[in-house]
Amino acid sequence: MITARPIELLAPAKDLNCGMEAVLHGADAVYIGAPKFGARAVAANSIDDIYALCDFAHLYNVRIYVAFNTILKDEELKEAESLIRSIYDAGADALIVQDMGIIQLDIPPIPLHASTQTDNCTPEKVEFLYRTGFTRIVLARELTLEETKTISERIPEATLEAFIHGALCVSYSGRCYLSFAVNGRSANRGECAQCCRLPYSLVDAGGTVITEHKRLLSLKDMNRSDDLETMMQAGISSLKIEGRLKDVSYVKNIVAYYRKKLDGIFSKNPAFYRSSSGYSSYTFEPQPEKSFNRGFTPYFLHGRDVDITSFNTPKSVGEPVGAVKEIKGNSFTVAGLRPVHNGDGLIFFNQRGELEGFRVNRAETNRIYPRHMPRLKPKMPLYRNYDHEFESVLSKPSAERKLGVTIEWGDCPGGFTLSMTDETDARVIIARLFVKETARRPQEDNIKTQLGKLGGTPFLATEIIISMAKNYFVPSSLLSEMRRDAVEKLIADRRIRYRYRYAKKIMHGRYVVYPLQKLDYTANIFNKKAEEFYKKHGVDVIEPAFEKKMREDVPLMYTKHCLRYSMGWCPVHQKKESRYKEPYYLIYKDQRLCLSFDCKKCQMLVYSSPEK
Numbered sequence: 001m002i003t004a005r006p007i008e009l010l011a012p013a014k015d016l017n018c019g020m021e022a023v024l025h026g027a028d029a030v031y032i033g034a035p036k037f038g039a040r041a042v043a044a045n046s047i048d049d050i051y052a053l054c055d056f057a058h059l060y061n062v063r064i065y066v067a068f069n070t071i072l073k074d075e076e077l078k079e080a081e082s083l084i085r086s087i088y089d090a091g092a093d094a095l096i097v098q099d100m101g102i103i104q105l106d107i108p109p110i111p112l113h114a115s116t117q118t119d120n121c122t123p124e125k126v127e128f129l130y131r132t133g134f135t136r137i138v139l140a141r142e143l144t145l146e147e148t149k150t151i152s153e154r155i156p157e158a159t160l161e162a163f164i165h166g167a168l169c170v171s172y173s174g175r176c177y178l179s180f181a182v183n184g185r186s187a188n189r190g191e192c193a194q195c196c197r198l199p200y201s202l203v204d205a206g207g208t209v210i211t212e213h214k215r216l217l218s219l220k221d222m223n224r225s226d227d228l229e230t231m232m233q234a235g236i237s238s239l240k241i242e243g244r245l246k247d248v249s250y251v252k253n254i255v256a257y258y259r260k261k262l263d264g265i266f267s268k269n270p271a272f273y274r275s276s277s278g279y280s281s282y283t284f285e286p287q288p289e290k291s292f293n294r295g296f297t298p299y300f301l302h303g304r305d306v307d308i309t310s311f312n313t314p315k316s317v318g319e320p321v322g323a324v325k326e327i328k329g330n331s332f333t334v335a336g337l338r339p340v341h342n343g344d345g346l347i348f349f350n351q352r353g354e355l356e357g358f359r360v361n362r363a364e365t366n367r368i369y370p371r372h373m374p375r376l377k378p379k380m381p382l383y384r385n386y387d388h389e390f391e392s393v394l395s396k397p398s399a400e401r402k403l404g405v406t407i408e409w410g411d412c413p414g415g416f417t418l419s420m421t422d423e424t425d426a427r428v429i430i431a432r433l434f435v436k437e438t439a440r441r442p443q444e445d446n447i448k449t450q451l452g453k454l455g456g457t458p459f460l461a462t463e464i465i466i467s468m469a470k471n472y473f474v475p476s477s478l479l480s481e482m483r484r485d486a487v488e489k490l491i492a493d494r495r496i497r498y499r500y501r502y503a504k505k506i507m508h509g510r511y512v513v514y515p516l517q518k519l520d521y522t523a524n525i526f527n528k529k530a531e532e533f534y535k536k537h538g539v540d541v542i543e544p545a546f547e548k549k550m551r552e553d554v555p556l557m558y559t560k561h562c563l564r565y566s567m568g569w570c571p572v573h574q575k576k577e578s579r580y581k582e583p584y585y586l587i588y589k590d591q592r593l594c595l596s597f598d599c600k601k602c603q604m605l606v607y608s609s610p611e612k
Helices: 016-024 047-060 074-089 100-104 123-131 145-154 178-183 228-233 248-268 388-394 444-451 476-497 528-536
Strands: 005-013 029-033 063-068 094-097 112-114 136-138 159-166 200-203 209-214 221-223 236-241 272-274 279-282 319-328 331-336 345-349 355-364 367-370 381-386 399-412 415-422 427-433 459-467 557-559 585-588 591-598 603-608
Touching (some): 005 016, 016 047, 016 248, 047 063, 047 074, 047 476, 074 100, 123 145, 145 159, 145 228, 159 248, 228 236, 399 444, 444 459
Parallel strands (some): 005 029, 029 063, 063 094, 112 136, 136 159, 159 236, 399 459
Antiparallel strands (some): 159 221, 200 585, 279 399, 319 331, 319 381, 355 367
16 A cells, blocks of 8 residues: 655745745745845845745645754854744744754754755764754755665655755865855855856866866756656655745746646656645746756766766856857847747857857847847857746746635525635635525526635635525625635634644654764864764764864865866776876966865865965
């Protein structure tokens, strides 16, 4: 017998509007930044907005998680404690955290999710976090399906979350210190300067320039839309879209795309079902390539893949539209894959390999008249990173989310009754005293028409049943009044019925032993409470966080992206040797980084290197 498991589509929101649109476009849960202490410092939100989003989302049984995932200074802990209580009072369903010092605080029983920044790569780490009270663990993006399955089979009780779409950090999350070392802006404090998107030159030990001015640490964006079912079968219950800095059109398009994908899977596979209520309808056909992207990769889900990088540009390349065919005066023709429209933004890579763009002033079938004629060449590939017509649709209301309801109309002694039952079996019944008179004309059509007017409400009448002893006259005003009353009461009933989850009890006592007895700077221990937490769990030696004690002899970045592999020189996978002499260096202006390769762990390490 199959035991069906709920699956959650988790959407990002930079603000209240994005969060509400994510709900309308089909999200089962939304994560949004706290007023402070979120890993995207520029995407903070007020307590009032978090309350408003919870109030809106809970009507559809959509959960709201608040990102509180920076490491904290000792002097910030008291404020953090107070803020967490306010977030809990606002109705948030969970807190996404990195700093273990939070567990030591006097906080309400809000569920805690272990952020991907806690470096959740191994079964031992995931099991420890689960045993110490985390209700969910967000896995590292770098894990393969087999590694995910191993974790799930070892800790089947744990709820696992994994990313399925969006921008990729080249480093393992939580283990990148490059921005802080170079600019004093800590990624673990929500202030990443994105040094990985800069143009670097790759130089060997002898000073030979291997390649110049390429974004050698920049990755494509993740897209695992073809692997959703296999991820769920491997044990993932929450499928997460990255993007708390993305605009609302991105959220609409990408959430709708994955909603439709998942609903298609659920219709065929009874082992899974959606975790929230209501169904969305759209005014557009979602297409992920039309939203910001650097090209797509499933990343390491199926193992190492050479095509994960975006060396030429950190900007959005959008979708391919064809190639330049013929250039004539101030216009050119396209041998097209897709039609081009007035107002579109097109881009191309010039002969130096640099990205250039232009706006389409007028399009006549396949002939394009740019606003300013760029330096194009025949056969140059063209991409569209701004689709004017598509964005115009998304700039308007583009989705409705409705809860299906069954409405029953009947008569009772002295009047009429109306009951309304939604798809989750929430039900309200109201009655009105009214003098009943036999009607001269049939009333059924008007009753159904008036009761079905649910526009502007969260509900959609899927069935209207009329059970009257006689063909009584029912005025439209009474029907409208009773319908409005029933809607208000059903909304109130749904709010009362919403089931909050609370922090789970620790399964095997407080003193679960941590897998390691020594922790270095990559554990990101920034305050005394975090230090107390690890000591309580058997850790003997603790190094302070890099942000607390900067060191020059340690890696600034740990990454599964390997430049030897990208260049075709991997001695393990490609069995090839480079003609260049190691160590290799990355150089950007006066910044010089040294590369080291750990083939046993299949990682590249990035160190700071003094200028020569």
